[in-house]
Amino acid sequence: MKMKKQLFWExxxxxxxxxxxxxxxxRQMLVKWAGASGDFNPLHYEDAFADSQGVGKPIVHGQLKxxxxxxxxxxxxxxxxxxxxxxxxxxxxxxPRLMKDMFEPQEGETWWCKGKVTKKxxxxxxxxxxxxxxxxxxxxxxxxxxxxxxxxxxxx
Amino acid sequence: xxxxEATQLIGKAGETVILEVEKGAxxxxxxxxxxxxxxxxxEEYARNSRYGSIVAPPGFFGWPTKWKRxxxxxxxxxxxxxxxxxxxxxxxxxxxxxxxxxFQPVRAxxxxxxxxxxxxxxxxxxxxxxxxxxxxxxxxxxxxGDIVAKAHQTLIHR
Numbered sequence: 001m002k003m004k005k006q007l008f009w010e011x012x013x014x015x016x017x018x019x020x021x022x023x024x025x026x027r028q029m030l031v032k033w034a035g036a037s038g039d040f041n042p043l044h045y046e047d048a049f050a051d052s053q054g055v056g057k058p059i060v061h062g063q064l065k066x067x068x069x070x071x072x073x074x075x076x077x078x079x080x081x082x083x084x085x086x087x088x089x090x091x092x093x094x095x096p097r098l099m100k101d102m103f104e105p106q107e108g109e110t111w112w113c114k115g116k117v118t119k120k121x122x123x124x125x126x127x128x129x130x131x132x133x134x135x136x137x138x139x140x141x142x143x144x145x146x147x148x149x150x151x152x153x154x155x156x
Numbered sequence: 157x158x159x160x161e162a163t164q165l166i167g168k169a170g171e172t173v174i175l176e177v178e179k180g181a182x183x184x185x186x187x188x189x190x191x192x193x194x195x196x197x198x199e200e201y202a203r204n205s206r207y208g209s210i211v212a213p214p215g216f217f218g219w220p221t222k223w224k225r226x227x228x229x230x231x232x233x234x235x236x237x238x239x240x241x242x243x244x245x246x247x248x249x250x251x252x253x254x255x256x257x258x259f260q261p262v263r264a265x266x267x268x269x270x271x272x273x274x275x276x277x278x279x280x281x282x283x284x285x286x287x288x289x290x291x292x293x294x295x296x297x298x299x300x301g302d303i304v305a306k307a308h309q310t311l312i313h314r
Contacts, residue, residue, distance in 0.1 A: 014283045018237045023190065029188065032184075033188040035188070036187065036188035037185065037256065038219065048262075063254075064189070066254060067185075067188075067191075067213065067215060067217065068189060070192075070215050071189055071213070072298055074213070074214070075193070079195065079205060081204065083258055084257070085255075085258070086255070086258070087253065088253055088254065089252065089253030090251055109302045150232050
């Protein structure tokens with residue numbers, strides 16, 4: 001298993017970019033998420049039900065988008081970093097791609113999880129940074145927005 | 157004005173739910189996200205890491221040990237809040253987001269006690285009319301008595 005790259009506090013500045021993470025939401029992913037998370041709201045897999053709720057078609061679970069943003073931060077801070085605080089709010093609906101075959105989604109939208117450092121500081125013995133984080137849909141519209149505080153490994 | 161039935165709920169704690177953090181459940185959760193971090197999958201890799209064992213992605217707290225018709229972050233207490241505010245005339249419920257504080261890693265094999273509590277119920281005036289924000293705080297404590305995380309989930313009632 002290859003070692004993951006480790007981020008150090010000293011390598012980060014205010015306004016540094018969090019390494020973007022691409023995601024493709026598919027109907028299959030939503031089914032998997034329903035099973036793995038326990039959120040079986042038919043809003044996320046039944047066309048008629050989604051339509052009756054006024055969203056047209058099944059939409060991506062907010063908590064799945066939240067989990068993507070947690071991965072964005074975990075991947076970026078590396079194994080020695082700690083995610084201390086995390087929040088997100090859902091601003092707009094996202095519609096998953098349909099499936100082409102058993103494994104691959106059809107062509108379509110790709111979502112990008114992104115972030116930016118807003119503050120860098122030392123608190124007690126921890127080397128922290130605060131970040132704005134968000135998800136952009138295929139039209140570069142922000143559909144989910146949040147904040148994260150992480151403690152990073154320091155060379156000091 | 158907030159209805160009295162709603163303000164009376166502030167501070168109320170719900171039933172404790174015991175959650176099991178099972179290794180296979182962690183794997184499935186990580187797979188659903190598309191997260192291939194070996195800390196969630198690979199026993200040997202995780203054993204040699206700073207954690208010493210497979211850990212759960214932050215935000216995963218396992219499944220209830222007893223059957224419950226429940227969804228994550230959803231409890232009988234949450235339902236009581238929704239029902240009470242619905243009766244007061246706010247029947248549309250929207251997800252207002254979630255906030256976590258993470259204190260300790262959650263490991264495969266952990267048993268967590270989760271306790272929900274109504275943290276706040278507030279009325280807001282907006283351009284599109286009145287709404288109520290309700291926040292339920294859930295505290296997760298592991299088998300060693302350490303608080304591993306707190307979640308604050310906000311619902312918007314209009």
